[in-house]
Amino acid sequence: MGRIRSERRRASEPTGQSSAGHELRSSGRAHCQAIERRMSYTLTTPLYYVNDRAHLGSTYTTLACDAIARYQRLCGERVTFITGCDEHGQKIQRTAEAAGLTPQDHCDRVSEGYRELWRRWQISNNRFIRTTAPRHRELVEQFFARVEASGDVLEGRQQGWYCVACEEFKDDPHEAQDPECPIHRKPLEWRDEVNLFFRLSRFQSQIEELIRRPGFIAPASRQKEVENFVAQGLRDFSISRVDLPWGIPVPGHPGHTFYVWFDALLGYLSALLQSDPTAAAGSVDGEEGPVDLDQVLQRGWPAQLHVIGKDILRFHAVYWPAMLLSAGLPLPERGFGHGFLTRFGHGFLTREGQKMGKSLGNVLDPEVLLKRCGRDAVRWYLLRDIPFGEDGDFQQQRFSDLVNNDLANTIGNLLNRTSTMARKWFAEAVPPAGDAATSSHALAQAGSQAVEQFRQSMNRLEFRPAAEAILQLAIAANGYLNERAPWSAMKQPGQEEQVGQDLYAVLEASRLAAVLLAPLLPDLSGRMLEQLGLQPFESSKPSPQTGGWLDALSWGGLEAGQTLPQPQPVMQRLELNGPL
Numbered sequence: 001m002g003r004i005r006s007e008r009r010r011a012s013e014p015t016g017q018s019s020a021g022h023e024l025r026s027s028g029r030a031h032c033q034a035i036e037r038r039m040s041y042t043l044t045t046p047l048y049y050v051n052d053r054a055h056l057g058s059t060y061t062t063l064a065c066d067a068i069a070r071y072q073r074l075c076g077e078r079v080t081f082i083t084g085c086d087e088h089g090q091k092i093q094r095t096a097e098a099a100g101l102t103p104q105d106h107c108d109r110v111s112e113g114y115r116e117l118w119r120r121w122q123i124s125n126n127r128f129i130r131t132t133a134p135r136h137r138e139l140v141e142q143f144f145a146r147v148e149a150s151g152d153v154l155e156g157r158q159q160g161w162y163c164v165a166c167e168e169f170k171d172d173p174h175e176a177q178d179p180e181c182p183i184h185r186k187p188l189e190w191r192d193e194v195n196l197f198f199r200l201s202r203f204q205s206q207i208e209e210l211i212r213r214p215g216f217i218a219p220a221s222r223q224k225e226v227e228n229f230v231a232q233g234l235r236d237f238s239i240s241r242v243d244l245p246w247g248i249p250v251p252g253h254p255g256h257t258f259y260v261w262f263d264a265l266l267g268y269l270s271a272l273l274q275s276d277p278t279a280a281a282g283s284v285d286g287e288e289g290p291v292d293l294d295q296v297l298q299r300g301w302p303a304q305l306h307v308i309g310k311d312i313l314r315f316h317a318v319y320w321p322a323m324l325l326s327a328g329l330p331l332p333e334r335g336f337g338h339g340f341l342t343r344f345g346h347g348f349l350t351r352e353g354q355k356m357g358k359s360l361g362n363v364l365d366p367e368v369l370l371k372r373c374g375r376d377a378v379r380w381y382l383l384r385d386i387p388f389g390e391d392g393d394f395q396q397q398r399f400s401d402l403v404n405n406d407l408a409n410t411i412g413n414l415l416n417r418t419s420t421m422a423r424k425w426f427a428e429a430v431p432p433a434g435d436a437a438t439s440s441h442a443l444a445q446a447g448s449q450a451v452e453q454f455r456q457s458m459n460r461l462e463f464r465p466a467a468e469a470i471l472q473l474a475i476a477a478n479g480y481l482n483e484r485a486p487w488s489a490m491k492q493p494g495q496e497e498q499v500g501q502d503l504y505a506v507l508e509a510s511r512l513a514a515v516l517l518a519p520l521l522p523d524l525s526g527r528m529l530e531q532l533g534l535q536p537f538e539s540s541k542p543s544p545q546t547g548g549w550l551d552a553l554s555w556g557g558l559e560a561g562q563t564l565p566q567p568q569p570v571m572q573r574l575e576l577n578g579p580l
């Protein structure tokens with residue numbers, strides 16, 4: 001952060017612990033909020049900065065959040081899944097000017113690009129916030145008024161080296177010669193202006209305590225980074241800019257607009273006050289209503305999860321909680337079970353071992369990926385192969401190998417050939433189950449292990465072991481099928497009943513795999529269930545109660561005599577000629 005040199009004055013007198021005052025205001029609703037909160041799950045992607053189109057990193061983050069949102073809905077939670085665009089700041093103004101557009105036209109185009117891309121990926125977000133929305137501006141004004149009333153807005157002089165691309169003051173010493181941004185490799189700009197500051201220093205001990213809390217920042221390596229930063233001592237940070245028209249004006253401070261980060265983080269709150277297009281009309285979430293900061297408590301705040309890239313961890317793990325404390329909004333310690341705001345810094349993606357960049361000409365375009373490979377293939381590769389939270393590397397050969405081996409062969413072909421045999425020998429229907437429907441069957445045990453590992457992993461946001469659990473179940477079922485060899489048993493007299501039971505067990509394992517796939521690969525899950533004569537799960541809209549998904553995790557759900565439709569390959573092999 002830049003340094004504050006001159007004398008500062010308080011913009012208003014402090015009111016002490018503003019959270020206490022807020023508690024009084026909202027205590028009347030506390031009971032019913034508590035009940036609602038227990039059943040709601042709010043998660044967010046970052047609000048993507050509209051200086052450029054979506055890239056693989058933002059697509060990955062959004063797909064991961066989508067899998068979590070679908071999983072929580074299938075488990076019966078009322079999910080608020082927020083994404084959107086961060087549209088203010090100098091970088092946007094300059095990008096628009098360079099393209100010969102007004103900033104608003106530029107933002108309209110880029111944010112519509114995001115919205116359209118997420119639609120095509122079938123992302124199940126039920127909020128999309130743009131920080132240029134008039135309602136967002138209203139909320140920012142209300143939030144600022146609270147922070148100012150808490151005595152946390154100060155005036156001061158900001159001097160330091162600034163990266164416009166990061167929209168951040170860097171720690172470089174004042175006397176540095178031509179310093180550059182370590183992320184963008186571009187020269188930093190010297191700034192010297194009178195700004196409004198947020199009194200972050202006041203929250204030192206609270207933030208220290210918060211970030212030490214297990215699970216608040218995951219993975220643990222990121223937690224350490226933040227601890228080291230906080231240990232240096234928190235310095236007040238500037239929350240306004242002068243002579244920057246492309247921003248929200250600061251009420252009562254002519255000439256100042258809000259620093260883009262102060263405004264952008266509040267997008268998570270204003271998103272909650274939008275109406276939910278998937279909610280029933282007349283319900284709380286189905287209506288927009290007036291902009292009232294207090295209402296966020298009834299609309300899903302505090303969030304359970306912010307998923308972010310590691311480069312913006314400091315903003316989310318330090319500045320954001322301090323801002324919320326100042327405004328008297330709840331933090332994770334008030335809650336049931338695990339923390340309300342678990343923050344998660346995931347890593348960066350590279351390609352074939354190299355950083356992706358325009359200058360290197362190796363950028364992987366999510367549009368191209370979608371068109372050439374389809375949703376299932378990409379979701380599987382990213383969720384199954386890249387440990388969430390660590391840096392990942394996109395390798396094309398490995399991508400197509402995994403998709404073909406895991407999805408087309410191990411999972412898809414298993415269902416296809418078993419269904420073909422069952423139709424041929426058992427009147428185009430699921431054979432009688434006999435002992436195969438009982439929990440002591442070998443595949444039933446493999447199934448319950450898979451369910452347990454899957455659910456534990458998903459609850460910990462560990463997609464890789466979750467996907468592996470499904471794969472292991474399919475591998476066990478393939479092994480069982482080859483060992484029992486129904487194709488030769490069927491040629492021997494008196495074996496029909498046993499063959500029927502064996503086929504039942506493998507079909508049931510396939511059903512279970514399809515059920516478990518629902519949050520990760522909803523399309524493939526749906527095609528598999530249809531091939532078994534069953535209904536796909538709806539995981540993009542709130543479903544009444546559990547929608548039956550949890551019940552469907554029990555062994556023996558497939559009904560003998562259920563008609564099996566003509567088998568179609570559920571997963572096409574990926575044949576990639578040439579680089580993506």
Ligand SMILES: [Zn+2]
Nearest residue numbers: 163166181184
């Ligand atoms: Zn930078």
